[in-house]
Amino acid sequence: MKKKIMLISIAFIFAVVIGAIVIYNNIFPLAEPIKLPTASEVYAIEIKKENISEQYTSDKEIAEILGCLSKAKATRIITAHERPVVREYYTVNFYSKEEWQYTSFVYKENFKWYIEQPYYGVYEIEKELADFLPYIENLVEDTKANLFDLIPMVRIQGKLYLDTGKESDLNPRCGVMDGKITSTVEPFEKPTQENQSNFGSGFEYQFVSDNSIDIYMNEKWIRFENRD
Structure with missing residues (x-):
């Protein structure tokens, strides 16, 4: 009898856990795989913060930036705005040879870096962060130099x-x-x-x-x- 009760208890706990996982996945679904153009489709990538921007046009730079971002890990963070709700972010514009523009946003929050595609998904940049940060740091230095002339x-x-x-x-x-x-x-x-x-x-x-x-x-x- 005790063995039967134990089996029923285990089955009940298992069902509750599975149910909780299903509910969690439905309420906070994992984002779809990140959607980016291929290197062959892009002739330039612009990384911008406010009125400061850097543009990368070499095949090597384009391939490296896309390679870093394309491997970003999907999260369950909800995106429901045209732009990130964080205070500081970088706009990444991909310019296509077919004359269309594709835009994503990159930002740092709680010591983690993310790329956000509005209404589609938020992705964490992990292993490739070291390769991508130099492109951000170039812009940071330009921004500081531009703002350093602010009067008191x-x-x-x-x-x-x-x-x-x-x-x-x-x-x-x-x-x-x-x-x-x-x-x-x-x-x-x-x-x-x-x-x-x-x-x-x-x-x-x-x-x-x-x-x-x-x-x-x-x-x-x-x-x-x-x-x-």
């Missing part, structure tokens, strides 16, 4: 104030400060958080008008203005 700016109460390069003409001045810059980003980045700048933290400021503030820096009051 700070975000306060949702507004972005830019350095005018001039000292404040406000005199006399109230001794009470209105706030302090509490965090900073890289000089080539735009501040996105409250009381954040791209030139350092710890500086105090005073409001001058709706569109201007004075920041105390290096024993001087510097005028910043919102130009939106």
Whole structure:
């Protein structure tokens, strides 16, 4: 009797596990195999981030990029948008000899790299990552060089104030400060958080008008203005 009960219990557990797997596969289906053009169909591949781009036209580069991406592993991540929902991503455009353009997106999330094909599937780039990253790194360096000329700016109460390069003409001045810059980003980045700048933290400021503030820096009051 005990043996019979044990067999029934095992069969029940097995059925539950199989059922759970079936339900999971139906709710979170594995993406179809990645769909990319062949190297012979493509005359150029463009990798782009914002307004910076690199284009690869040699047969070797095209074959290597396609080889890296074509081996990406299908995931169960759902894609339901025309573009990735992550903050930073790279656009990869494949230009065909037949005058059509094929677009995918590459991005990093939770220490993993993915290629996303909108409404079709998301794929993880694993073993081929080392071969593909140099193409991304070239663009990163170009992006940093392009953004490095950003002037000093700070975000306060949702507004972005830019350095005018001039000292404040406000005199006399109230001794009470209105706030302090509490965090900073890289000089080539735009501040996105409250009381954040791209030139350092710890500086105090005073409001001058709706569109201007004075920041105390290096024993001087510097005028910043919102130009939106």
